[in-house]
Amino acid sequence: MAIDLAQFHQVFFEESFEGLDVMESGLLAIDCNEPVDLEDINTIFRAAHSIKGGSGTFGFHRVSEFTHGLETLLDQMRSGQRQPDQRVVDCLLGSVDCLRTMLEAMQQGDNANDADVARYQAAIDAILDQQNAPVSSAEEPAAHLPPAEAVNSAVESPSSGWRIAFSPRAQLLQRGNDPVRIFRELDELGELEVAPDFIGLPEFGEFDPEICYLSWRLELAGTVDRSALEDVFAWVEDDCDFAIQPLGAAQSCTDVSPQVSPEPSAESEAVAPATDAPPAKDTSDVDVAKVKTVKAKADKPKSAATIRVDTQKIDHLINMVGELVITQSMLGMLGENFTLDKLDALQNGLAQLERHTRELQESVMSVRMMPISFVFGRFPRLVHDLSAQLGKKIELKLIGEQTEVDKTVVELIADPLVHLVRNSLDHGIETSVERVNAGKSETGQLILEAYQRSGQIIIEVKDDGRGLNADKLRAKAIEKNLIDPQQQLTQQQIYELIFAPGFSTAEALTDISGRGVGMDVVRRNIQSLGGSIHIDSEQGQGTRIAIHLPLTLAILDGQSVAVGHETYIIPLNAIIESINVDDSKLNRVAGVGETFKLREEYLPIVRLQRVFAISGAKASKLSEGLVVVVEGPEGRCGLFVDDLLGQQQVVIKSLDANYRPVEGISGATILGDGSVALILDIPGLLRLSVREQYG
Amino acid sequence: MADTIQLLSFSLANEQYAVNILNVQEIRSLEPVTRIPNAPVHEKGVLNLRGVIVPIIDLREKFSLPRLTYNALTVVVVLQCQLQDTHRVMGMIVDSVSDVVDVDSALIQKTPGFGDKVNTDYIKGLASSDEHMLMLLDVEKLMNLNPIEEQTGFNENRAHGTGGQS
Numbered sequence: 041m042a043i044d045l046a047q048f049h050q051v052f053f054e055e056s057f058e059g060l061d062v063m064e065s066g067l068l069a070i071d072c073n074e075p076v077d078l079e080d081i082n083t084i085f086r087a088a089h090s091i092k093g094g095s096g097t098f099g100f101h102r103v104s105e106f107t108h109g110l111e112t113l114l115d116q117m118r119s120g121q122r123q124p125d126q127r128v129v130d131c132l133l134g135s136v137d138c139l140r141t142m143l144e145a146m147q148q149g150d151n152a153n154d155a156d157v158a159r160y161q162a163a164i165d166a167i168l169d170q171q172n173a174p175v176s177s178a179e180e181p182a183a184h185l186p187p188a189e190a191v192n193s194a195v196e197s198p199s200s201g202w203r204i205a206f207s208p209r210a211q212l213l214q215r216g217n218d219p220v221r222i223f224r225e226l227d228e229l230g231e232l233e234v235a236p237d238f239i240g241l242p243e244f245g246e247f248d249p250e251i252c253y254l255s256w257r258l259e260l261a262g263t264v265d266r267s268a269l270e271d272v273f274a275w276v277e278d279d280c281d282f283a284i285q286p287l288g289a290a291q292s293c294t295d296v297s298p299q300v301s302p303e304p305s306a307e308s309e310a311v312a313p314a315t316d317a318p319p320a321k322d323t324s325d326v327d328v329a330k331v332k333t334v335k336a337k338a339d340k341p342k343s344a345a346t347i348r349v350d351t352q353k354i355d356h357l358i359n360m361v362g363e364l365v366i367t368q369s370m371l372g373m374l375g376e377n378f379t380l381d382k383l384d385a386l387q388n389g390l391a392q393l394e395r396h397t398r399e400l401q402e403s404v405m406s407v408r409m410m411p412i413s414f415v416f417g418r419f420p421r422l423v424h425d426l427s428a429q430l431g432k433k434i435e436l437k438l439i440g441e442q443t444e445v446d447k448t449v450v451e452l453i454a455d456p457l458v459h460l461v462r463n464s465l466d467h468g469i470e471t472s473v474e475r476v477n478a479g480k481s482e483t484g485q486l487i488l489e490a491y492q493r494s495g496q497i498i499i500e501v502k503d504d505g506r507g508l509n510a511d512k513l514r515a516k517a518i519e520k521n522l523i524d525p526q527q528q529l530t531q532q533q534i535y536e537l538i539f540a541p542g543f544s545t546a547e548a549l550t551d552i553s554g555r556g557v558g559m560d561v562v563r564r565n566i567q568s569l570g571g572s573i574h575i576d577s578e579q580g581q582g583t584r585i586a587i588h589l590p591l592t593l594a595i596l597d598g599q600s601v602a603v604g605h606e607t608y609i610i611p612l613n614a615i616i617e618s619i620n621v622d623d624s625k626l627n628r629v630a631g632v633g634e635t636f637k638l639r640e641e642y643l644p645i646v647r648l649q650r651v652f653a654i655s656g657a658k659a660s661k662l663s664e665g666l667v668v669v670v671e672g673p674e675g676r677c678g679l680f681v682d683d684l685l686g687q688q689q690v691v692i693k694s695l696d697a698n699y700r701p702v703e704g705i706s707g708a709t710i711l712g713d714g715s716v717a718l719i720l721d722i723p724g725l726l727r728l729s730v731r732e733q734y735g
Numbered sequence: 736m737a738d739t740i741q742l743l744s745f746s747l748a749n750e751q752y753a754v755n756i757l758n759v760q761e762i763r764s765l766e767p768v769t770r771i772p773n774a775p776v777h778e779k780g781v782l783n784l785r786g787v788i789v790p791i792i793d794l795r796e797k798f799s800l801p802r803l804t805y806n807a808l809t810v811v812v813v814l815q816c817q818l819q820d821t822h823r824v825m826g827m828i829v830d831s832v833s834d835v836v837d838v839d840s841a842l843i844q845k846t847p848g849f850g851d852k853v854n855t856d857y858i859k860g861l862a863s864s865d866e867h868m869l870m871l872l873d874v875e876k877l878m879n880l881n882p883i884e885e886q887t888g889f890n891e892n893r894a895h896g897t898g899g900q901s
Contacts, residue, residue: 606769607769651772652772653772653773654770693787693788695781697821697823698787698788698789698790698824698825699771699788699880702771702772702774703773705771705772708769708781708788710788714783715769715783716768716769716780716781716788717769718771718772728773
């Protein structure tokens with residue numbers, strides 16, 4: 041009986057990609073100047089070994105051969121025969137990338153490109169052969185720019201389309217940008233034709249998978265705003281040359297390049313591994329293979345459809361389902377021969393059923409939540425590569441990686457964050473020499489931090505670099521006519537200027553601090569998620585950019601409280617304690633403001649029933665209810681409520697999706713009985729209360 | 736060839752109103768709502784409609800008609816529309832739902848002006864069915880719970896809600 045191995049391929053690929061991630065993070069953890077942690081090497085080795093084993097089983101012999109070399113090298117390191125140096129680590133990292141490309145190609149059913157594989161294989165063999173060989177030429181070919189092609193436009197009359205000459209610089213791929221993403225965005229604007237240009241291609245043997253050799257000529261049909269096009273390129277402005285010209289009626293190619301490329305499709309794949317260029321269509325032009333890149337990329341069966349879930353959550357789900365089944369069978373038995381004296385048991389059973397169903401619902405909702413580490417995880421590599429390229433010493437710190445955010449946020453926040461981090465590395469943090477001269481430690485620090493606060497998710501990008509120069513920013517803004525020279529602006533307002541669209545032109549800020557390239561796009565992306573972005577900087581000390589995102593769909597630990605017949609949820613992280621206060625401790629300030637003394641501190645009292653005009657509150661005297669002490673933005677205060685009900689995890693639902701934002705309320709949630717409870721927004725509530733009392 | 740549209744007609748204090756049936760998501764009985772603090776009186780609160788938080792307004796109070804006590808037969812018409820590119824849902828409490836009628840869209844008459852005395856902001860036009868006049872509601876306008884437009888109602892309620900205590 042033949043077993044169809046193909047059904048396991050997907051699993052193999054997923055496992056292998058996970059293995060590659062493990063190898064990558066392991067390799068990045070190796071510090072060549074310190075003794076290597078054997079456990080690290082072991083982890084990398086095990087991952088490589090699994091990939092080799094799996095690929096052998098499924099008949100991907102190329103992969104297993106390639107991995108074999110890797111494994112041998114790692115084995116030497118593991119047994120202590122070889123101390124890893126930077127050269128070996130870099131080669132291994134490159135091999136990991138190469139392996140990933142191979143596997144991706146196989147997943148698509150394509151053949152991997154041999155040149156790359158052969159090159160890394162050779163590099164590994166070279167290392168294996170010579171203990172201390174000089175740097176293999178194959179390893180780090182100097183990033184050379186492809187000749188930026190000057191494109192002469194054919195016809196200069198305005199028309200219903202644009203011709204774009206897009207020549208990425210070599211480092212485009214290394215910076216985490218993907219040309220295909222740009223093409224896809226362009227395709228959304230209108231009908232797009234993509235034609236790669238192979239003029240910059242080196243010999244087969246010299247390919248480096250991280251270098252972008254290709255340039256493209258794009259033709260976009262349809263009436264599209266020029267600014268819309270420029271927006272698309274805003275992310276890569278630094279890393280490419282591009283020229284946008286209106287498409288003439290006659291599409292004569294005056295810029296035919298003399299070089300004729302023999303095998304367009306195979307080569308394009310070799311050069312831009314991340315792009316998965318599909319086979320060339322019928323090529324009418326001599327030098328240009330017209331390719332519908334966009335559609336092919338969209339078919340890519342990777343990630344998007346799947347979601348990674350913490351096994352703990354799955355276990356919890358299974359537990360819940362188990363409980364549910366038990367309750368259901370118990371109820372079934374009860375129903376078979378029901379007599380009235382079993383009514384109690386029935387009611388208990390139903391209550392249990394209700395509880396389990398609710399918990400199950402909550403667990404299912406939490407599956408959509410993912411730790412932000414899915415986004416943060418890519419930064420160690422990015423920082424490693426970029427800092428090497430920029431010749432800066434940078435230490436990356438990740439804090440709060442386990443903060444859970446919605447899947448949508450994870451997907452959409454990545455691009456803006458990459459941009460912010462790039463900016464920080466590129467322009468924020470100074471070179472080692474500059475830092476030492478400025479009296480700072482040689483190594484720059486970049487901190488990525490995520491946490492939840494008062495109903496928001498906050499992601500911060502902090503560096504200890506040179507900071508923003510407010511004077512220069514102001515001068516630039518005046519020059520760009522963004523502000524009036526007479527206008528008085530606070531420091532904060534000046535920093536905010538970098539988000540103005542006019543600031544995003546390429547050379548506008550590179551000589552000041554560089555921030556500004558595409559910052560308006562960053563802000564727009566974040567706003568589209570319903571968030572906001574704030575910037576804070578001290579010249580010479582560093583910059584802190586905070587992204588505030590709403591907790592749509594996020595889960596919050598809440599304390600439900602009763603006031604009258606109404607139930608409200610107080611975020612548990614805002615609560616310090618709940619106490620019963622005797623009326624004798626009540627003091628009045630100027631006859632209105634109520635305060636009470638808690639351990640030598642006078643705290644203002646906010647009566648929820650008064651602020652929210654709730655009728656039928658049971659407690660009017662302090663001793664009849666409870667005071668919940670909460671942490672507000674300006675210190676503590678006491679919320680006076682009738683009673684505490686219970687603690688529970690609540691799924692936050694937006695109130696303004698169908699209604700509008702309400703002051704003092706951050707959102708709503710659905711309680712176990714199906715009714716809606718409102719979640720308090722403590723800072724907003726306190727503002728409202730101040731207005732109620734004194735306004 | 737005449738364009739006919741289907742309207743859902745309902746009554747409110749002996750007057751006949753109608754909405755385009757494409758704006759009607761469902762009709763259900765009133766369930767207990769969660770009050771929104773400091774909201775205008777006609778915005779009764781929000782309820783959970785299969786996991787979506789949906790605001791409920793009382794159309795009588797919105798149109799300054801005398802209030803009616805709610806009972807088990809009180810009907811909520813759940814409306815839906817595209818508002819500023821987002822899909823919105825809102826429920827409105829009406830006296831009773833009457834019928835679905837076909838109306839020739841060419842025969843929908845513009846709302847005549849009544850001067851300042853009568854607020855016809857939410858009336859899109861007048862249609863007739865079986866000799867009855869139907870007031871066709873402007874659903875988009877009705878569902879726009881924008882705080883700026885509601886400003887006056889907001890203040891009135893604030894005075895009403897907090898007056899007793901100060």
